[in-house]
Amino acid sequence: xxxxxxxxxxxxAESFTNFNSRFHEIVNERKxxxxxxxxxxxxxxxHLDAHGVLDISSKPTVPVQTDSIxxxxxxxxxxxxxxxxxxxxxxxxxxxxxxxxHIPEFKDLKVRDDEELVPQNTPMTMKQLMSHSxxxxxxxxxxxxxxxxxDLQDMVDVLAKKPLYYQPGKDWRYGPSVDIQGYxxxxxxxxxxxxxxxxxxxxxxxxHDTGFWVDPSKSARIARIHRYDEDRTLIPAGDxxxxxxxRPKFLAGGGGLYSKIEDYWRFxxxxxxxxxxxxxxxxxxxxxxxxxxxVLESGVNVTLYSPHTRxxxxxxxxxxxxxxxxxxTSQGIHSFYWGGFYGTWFWIDxxxxxxxxxxxxxxxxxxxxxxxxxxxxxxRLVYEAMGKPKP
Numbered sequence: 001x002x003x004x005x006x007x008x009x010x011x012x013a014e015s016f017t018n019f020n021s022r023f024h025e026i027v028n029e030r031k032x033x034x035x036x037x038x039x040x041x042x043x044x045x046x047h048l049d050a051h052g053v054l055d056i057s058s059k060p061t062v063p064v065q066t067d068s069i070x071x072x073x074x075x076x077x078x079x080x081x082x083x084x085x086x087x088x089x090x091x092x093x094x095x096x097x098x099x100x101x102h103i104p105e106f107k108d109l110k111v112r113d114d115e116e117l118v119p120q121n122t123p124m125t126m127k128q129l130m131s132h133s134x135x136x137x138x139x140x141x142x143x144x145x146x147x148x149x150x151d152l153q154d155m156v157d158v159l160a161k162k163p164l165y166y167q168p169g170k171d172w173r174y175g176p177s178v179d180i181q182g183y184x185x186x187x188x189x190x191x192x193x194x195x196x197x198x199x200x201x202x203x204x205x206x207x208h209d210t211g212f213w214v215d216p217s218k219s220a221r222i223a224r225i226h227r228y229d230e231d232r233t234l235i236p237a238g239d240x241x242x243x244x245x246x247r248p249k250f251l252a253g254g255g256g257l258y259s260k261i262e263d264y265w266r267f268x269x270x271x272x273x274x275x276x277x278x279x280x281x282x283x284x285x286x287x288x289x290x291x292x293x294x295v296l297e298s299g300v301n302v303t304l305y306s307p308h309t310r311x312x313x314x315x316x317x318x319x320x321x322x323x324x325x326x327x328x329t330s331q332g333i334h335s336f337y338w339g340g341f342y343g344t345w346f347w348i349d350x351x352x353x354x355x356x357x358x359x360x361x362x363x364x365x366x367x368x369x370x371x372x373x374x375x376x377x378x379x380r381l382v383y384e385a386m387g388k389p390k391p
Contacts, residue, residue: 015385016047022381026372027052030234032343033226034064035374036261036359039382041352043269048261055224057236062220066261069209069222070359071243073255073340074366077178079201079267080253081317083185083193084130085287086200092188095127099134102126102184105160111135112163124168129177130316131295135164136175147176148250152183152193155250169297174304178317182253193251204280205270207263212256213244222258225342227363237363255341261359264346268355272348291316292336292350305368321347330379339366345375356382 016039023035034052038045053061054068087093093102100107100123109124110117120135128134136159145162147155155176165173182193189196194212202210214222225237248256266277271291275283294313296302302312302319311326312319318336321327331337332354337347343365346357358378364370 011041011046011385016049019047019378019381019385020049020051022377023049023374024051026374030056031372032360032362033234034068034223034360036064036066036068036070036357037378038261038265038355038357040265040269040355043273043353045265054222055236055241056226056234057224064223065221067209067221068359069214069218069258069260070344070361071225071340071342072257072259072264072344072359073342075259075264075338075340075344075346076253076255076257077317078271078338079197079257080178080181080185080193081130081291082267082271082283083196083200083253084181085283085291085316087185087188089284089287093126093184095125095130097126098123099126099129099180100124102187103156103160103180105156109135109160110163111167112165117163120164121167122169124164127295128168129180131172131314132174132177133169133172133296133300133314134177135166135168136173136177136180137165138173138175141165142176147179148252151249152179152186152251155179156183170300172296172300172302172314176254178254179252181317182251185253186251192247193253194247201267201282202263204282205263205266205277207259207266210257210259210263212248212251212258213246214258216245219243219245221260223359223361225361225363234362261357264357265355268346268348268357272350272353272355292318292320292334292348294320294322330376330383332383339375341366343371343374345378347375347379352383352386354382 026032033056036050039047050064050066052064054064124134145158186193224241226234227237229235270277271288274285275288292315296314302314303309311323313322321331321335324333331347332349332351334351335347335349339345343360343362348355362371
């Protein structure tokens with residue numbers, strides 16, 4: 001990918017020297033096997049760097065490249081959200097629709113209340129499903145159910161027999177909501193999820209290395225997953241390196257995609273452009289704005305890793321920075337973002353016309369205590385390079 005002079009986009013001449021030095025140090029200290037970073041401003045890539053190896057155990061080692069392929073896990077969710085909003089613009093569903101209108105199996109689900117099961121005070125809506133506030137529990141609450149062992153219909157059938165964990169709209173919990181959205185996309189579009197993604201997003205955007213499986217001809221480009229052992233030593237993560245080479249049975253709209261950093265930049269830049277990229281419109285600008293507008297009820301907080309988290313909101317499959325200081329982040333106000341289980345991260349800053357993306361592959365890599373805090377480091381360094389004050 002061609003990059004432009006950072007000087008022409010309000011970065012200093014040495015803006016990314018320190019940036020690269022800090023991230024290379026993390027890899028050189030064997031805290032990560034590799035790291036890819038990309039920064040763009042005003043629609044132009046001003047920084048792109050790859051450092052490390054695909055697999056620390058391979059002999060000889062193979063350097064990571066800017067076209068290496070990574071499991072983006074939950075960074076699939078914003079893509080599913082855009083697909084949902086395409087159908088929303090087409091009038092296939094409405095924010096205030098009851099979820100049961102589109103999934104009759106979910107009609108009259110009961111709600112846990114201590115030891116009792118009670119009716120929903122108000123039926124869950126599509127807006128709540130899009131914002132992790134519809135009543136479903138956290139992913140860990142369903143771990144014994146193996147929701148991804150069958151297909152999307154199997155998942156719905158299982159969830160239809162389980163109660164909700166809280167009254168719709170009254171809490172925020174990170175669970176199966178976006179996989180459920182993938183099911184709805186299939187119903188409303190009458191296409192498989194992979195077909196809809198390819199036809200409406202990946203092919204026209206030029207995301208040629210993004211999908212639910214990897215063609216065998218590209219297998220040498222896949223970064224291996226790593227983990228820490230009990231001594232915090234970096235080691236390969238064993239069988240987790242297996243990847244599908246044909247369509248999987250479960251098309252996980254909540255976390256099943258593989259991608260490369262350029263592909264994800266194309267997707268992100270389309271959103272920063274207000275739904276347009278390279279002369280083609282995918283969403284209206286007002287729709288994109290809605291996606292990164294907080295829709296949670298007053299008093300409901302985005303609490304992914306800590307019940308004490310504040311300063312964040314949630315829109316249509318995006319978290320939103322409402323108050324950087326309260327959220328303890330250097331990301332800019334009104335930025336919208338998400339990350340993946342293996343440590344991939346990104347944010348889109350509409351105030352500063354900025355996209356930042358990072359790729360890595362470490363189990364629990366997105367957890368603050370599970371890996372080096374790369375997201376916060378990248379934010380601090382990028383905004384410092386732009387001469388922006390800390391929040």
